[in-house]
Amino acid sequence: MPQTADVVVIGGGVIGAAIAWRLAVGGASVVVADPAPGSGATGTAAGMLAPVTELHYGEEPLLRLNLAAARRYPGFVAELTEASGVSVGYRRTGTLAAAWDGADLAALRDLHEFQRSLGLNGQMLSGADLRGLEPSLAPGLPGGLYAGDDHAVDPRRLHAALVTAAERAGARLERQRVQRVEVDEHARGVVLDDGTKLIGACVVLAAGSWSGSTAGLPAGIVPPVRPVKGQTLRLRLDTSERLTHVTRGTVRGSPVYLVPREDGELVVGASAEEAGFDLRARSGAIYELLRDAQALLPAVLEMEWVEVSTGLRPGTPDNAPIIGSADVDGLVIATGHFRNGILLAPVTADAVQQIVLTGSTPEDVRAFAPQRFAGLVRPT
Amino acid sequence: MPQTADVVVIGGGVIGAAIAWRLAVGGASVVVADPAPGSGATGTAAGMLAPVTELHYGEEPLLRLNLAAARRYPGFVAELTEASGVSVGYRRTGTLAAAWDGADLAALRDLHEFQRSLGLNGQMLSGADLRGLEPSLAPGLPGGLYAGDDHAVDPRRLHAALVTAAERAGARLERQRVQRVEVDEHARGVVLDDGTKLIGACVVLAAGSWSGSTAGLPAGIVPPVRPVKGQTLRLRLDTSERLTHVTRGTVRGSPVYLVPREDGELVVGASAEEAGFDLRARSGAIYELLRDAQALLPAVLEMEWVEVSTGLRPGTPDNAPIIGSADVDGLVIATGHFRNGILLAPVTADAVQQIVLTGSTPEDVRAFAPQRFAGLVRPT
Numbered sequence: 001m002p003q004t005a006d007v008v009v010i011g012g013g014v015i016g017a018a019i020a021w022r023l024a025v026g027g028a029s030v031v032v033a034d035p036a037p038g039s040g041a042t043g044t045a046a047g048m049l050a051p052v053t054e055l056h057y058g059e060e061p062l063l064r065l066n067l068a069a070a071r072r073y074p075g076f077v078a079e080l081t082e083a084s085g086v087s088v089g090y091r092r093t094g095t096l097a098a099a100w101d102g103a104d105l106a107a108l109r110d111l112h113e114f115q116r117s118l119g120l121n122g123q124m125l126s127g128a129d130l131r132g133l134e135p136s137l138a139p140g141l142p143g144g145l146y147a148g149d150d151h152a153v154d155p156r157r158l159h160a161a162l163v164t165a166a167e168r169a170g171a172r173l174e175r176q177r178v179q180r181v182e183v184d185e186h187a188r189g190v191v192l193d194d195g196t197k198l199i200g201a202c203v204v205l206a207a208g209s210w211s212g213s214t215a216g217l218p219a220g221i222v223p224p225v226r227p228v229k230g231q232t233l234r235l236r237l238d239t240s241e242r243l244t245h246v247t248r249g250t251v252r253g254s255p256v257y258l259v260p261r262e263d264g265e266l267v268v269g270a271s272a273e274e275a276g277f278d279l280r281a282r283s284g285a286i287y288e289l290l291r292d293a294q295a296l297l298p299a300v301l302e303m304e305w306v307e308v309s310t311g312l313r314p315g316t317p318d319n320a321p322i323i324g325s326a327d328v329d330g331l332v333i334a335t336g337h338f339r340n341g342i343l344l345a346p347v348t349a350d351a352v353q354q355i356v357l358t359g360s361t362p363e364d365v366r367a368f369a370p371q372r373f374a375g376l377v378r379p380t
Numbered sequence: 381m382p383q384t385a386d387v388v389v390i391g392g393g394v395i396g397a398a399i400a401w402r403l404a405v406g407g408a409s410v411v412v413a414d415p416a417p418g419s420g421a422t423g424t425a426a427g428m429l430a431p432v433t434e435l436h437y438g439e440e441p442l443l444r445l446n447l448a449a450a451r452r453y454p455g456f457v458a459e460l461t462e463a464s465g466v467s468v469g470y471r472r473t474g475t476l477a478a479a480w481d482g483a484d485l486a487a488l489r490d491l492h493e494f495q496r497s498l499g500l501n502g503q504m505l506s507g508a509d510l511r512g513l514e515p516s517l518a519p520g521l522p523g524g525l526y527a528g529d530d531h532a533v534d535p536r537r538l539h540a541a542l543v544t545a546a547e548r549a550g551a552r553l554e555r556q557r558v559q560r561v562e563v564d565e566h567a568r569g570v571v572l573d574d575g576t577k578l579i580g581a582c583v584v585l586a587a588g589s590w591s592g593s594t595a596g597l598p599a600g601i602v603p604p605v606r607p608v609k610g611q612t613l614r615l616r617l618d619t620s621e622r623l624t625h626v627t628r629g630t631v632r633g634s635p636v637y638l639v640p641r642e643d644g645e646l647v648v649g650a651s652a653e654e655a656g657f658d659l660r661a662r663s664g665a666i667y668e669l670l671r672d673a674q675a676l677l678p679a680v681l682e683m684e685w686v687e688v689s690t691g692l693r694p695g696t697p698d699n700a701p702i703i704g705s706a707d708v709d710g711l712v713i714a715t716g717h718f719r720n721g722i723l724l725a726p727v728t729a730d731a732v733q734q735i736v737l738t739g740s741t742p743e744d745v746r747a748f749a750p751q752r753f754a755g756l757v758r759p760t
Contacts (some may be wrong), residue, residue: 067586135428235663252401283615283670290667 005031006254008200011207012037015164018349024169038159044311046259046267050150076346086161089154098144136241180216187330209312211335227312231285232269235303256292325370385411388580391587392417397542398729404549420540424691425535426639432527453497456726466541469534478524516621560596568708589692591715607692610667612649615683635670669679704749
């Protein structure tokens with residue numbers, strides 16, 4: 001017996017759930033299909049909202065989107081908390097990028113200059129400044145960069161809030177894998193693993209790393225996403241030596257970040273490996289994260305071990321997301337968020353809401369249309 | 381409604397389960413009380429059976445017991461496997477003690493001399509010998525000591541086999557905590573957490589680290605055990621670079637051992653901390669185990685992370701177990717096995733069987749009677 005909705009969303013991670021919420025609020029009937037919503041990259045992400053300290057040279061178009069996303073966050077969080085009754089752990093802590101040595105400090109100075117040239121908010125710190133802000137950091141760090149606008153959210157709570165808000169607004173969750181998308185000249189819906197058909201006037205593909213392997217998509221439409229494995233650790237400290245800022249560093253060339261939660265949890269991230277769809281935790285990633293984290297924050301070694309989690313970031317050829325209408329009527333793509341999925345969920349959801357409900361694509365995501373990869377030969 | 385048995389065993393770890401099996405085979409009716417059998421030190425232990433490489437100067441009486449226990453193992457395993465139908469992962473691999481540097485090699489030479497003076501089987505190895513035996517060890521290790529009689533067993537499978545064999549022989553398991561022991565001039569049994577009385581002609585206290593905190597014992601009878609926290613890691617490697625021998629070393633002063641299982645699992649152990657009854661995994665222990673394990677075996681960093689587990693070794697003032705009749709009729713103590721519980725389970729069970737069924741204490745455990753700690757002032 002087929003079921004019918006205005007929109008079928010493939011994927012119920014933070015991107016799919018945010019889209020479902022915004023569409024349901026906008027009046028659409030929505031079904032989200034996901035066998036384990038939030039268990040992918042969403043559940044592993046540390047939740048940094050860091051357009052400034054995540055800045056990579058040569059990614060200015062993405063930077064503009066990231067900055068817009070960061071500005072959108074407080075309003076989004078307020079509205080979501082109101083709609084769901086769930087606190088999402090949004091903390092306006094600011095972020096410290098601590099230098100490991102003199103060369104690293106010089107690199108942070110260059111980054112700071114680049115940031116200033118783009119009009120971004122940042123401030124160089126001496127070693128004494130750094131210890132003043134975070135007394136439990138390792139002694140001897142030569143200084144750092146303070147980014148007052150880079151904050152953090154708890155992705156697991158964010159996801160729980162989005163699912164609750166979406167369901168309260170009338171969206172429905174189907175806890176099944178999508179077997180295939182049904183497309184002729186128009187997207188028609190999906191078939192679930194148990195054979196159920198979900199017929200939708202519109203299909204939104206928001207399956208993260210699995211977006212490229214969804215069956216039924218015409219060859220030219222398959223988004224070029226690849227899984228980039230990431231591991232994060234969750235530790236816990238119940239005493240007073242807690243960080244109050246998101247803190248990151250590059251210890252002997254190896255990047256690490258520490259995201260403190262209000263309840264004493266500390267998330268340490270993140271490894272990055274091209275290992276296909278392998279979700280097994282690797283001992284070496286755990287070792288390197290602990291090694292680098294304790295170099296910045298010695299108290300890490302006294303913390304309780306809570307868990308390691310592994311997720312797959314959906315990477316794209318230019319590290320930017322893929323957001324927009326595909327060249328098939330009724331098919332919208334929202335994937336490839338790579339390192340920025342938590343930050344970009346609100347602007348992505350707003351954009352997809354507008355695309356689906358009005359047919360027009362908002363200005364701020366036009367640079368990220370699927371068509372920019374047209375003609376790309378996909379690896380087989 | 382009280383229940384009655386010939387023997388009530390408090391604690392269903394590897395010691396309590398082995399005792400229950402031997403007593404049931406000997407014709408006694410047996411009840412074992414444990415809320416989570418095998419979840420203590422048994423479930424964390426790596427399973428080295430290492431009287432030679434675990435040798436500590438000044439512990440010769442314990443060494444004699446350990447050697448007797450190692451000799452008893454093959455027969456014990458054969459009988460247990462036959463009785464239970466469960467394979468216990470007993471591997472006669474021999475053990476390599478790899479030297480980290482020249483000073484460490486000199487220390488192994490001294491240990492080798494000491495071993496020879498005691499008539500023990502050991503053999504010094506060059507660096508080339510070491511790599512010949514284990515090609516995946518780190519290059520540059522200067523040599524080591526081969527102990528051909530030190531083997532390993534899988535403690536979790538051993539425990540499963542013991543429980544099965546004990547139950548097949550008629551023993552019964554009560555999955556509850558013991559609230560208190562009932563003792564007047566004679567041990568009378570125990571009261572479980574739900575109030576059930578188990579009346580026994582004999583009570584065997586085999587509760588590992590919790591043996592000292594069992595309520596109802598007269599003050600002079602409480603065994604002086606303290607918990608010594610240990611953490612082990614379970615990793616997995618599915619390729620060819622597997623160890624074939626138990627391998628241990630002391631990396632910059634920090635001891636580590638690697639116990640390979642047939643199925644590709646590798647157990648890395650073990651931390652040692654005096655932290656009371658705190659069972660939380662500590663990040664620093666994980667970090668140090670991975671750091672030292674990868675120094676000996678670089679492939680550790682490529683292995684799958686399976687789990688960390690934490691157990692409490694029951695330590696005693698002289699590091700030796702407490703086995704024998706207490707100064708209360710009908711009360712037998714079998715605890716305090718510290719680092720040697722897996723190795724000593726068979727001889728402990730045989731001894732307790734003889735004590736309970738015949739009243740006589742076998743020669744080989746007389747040095748480990750509870751009375752040796754008489755007059756000891758217990759910490760409060």
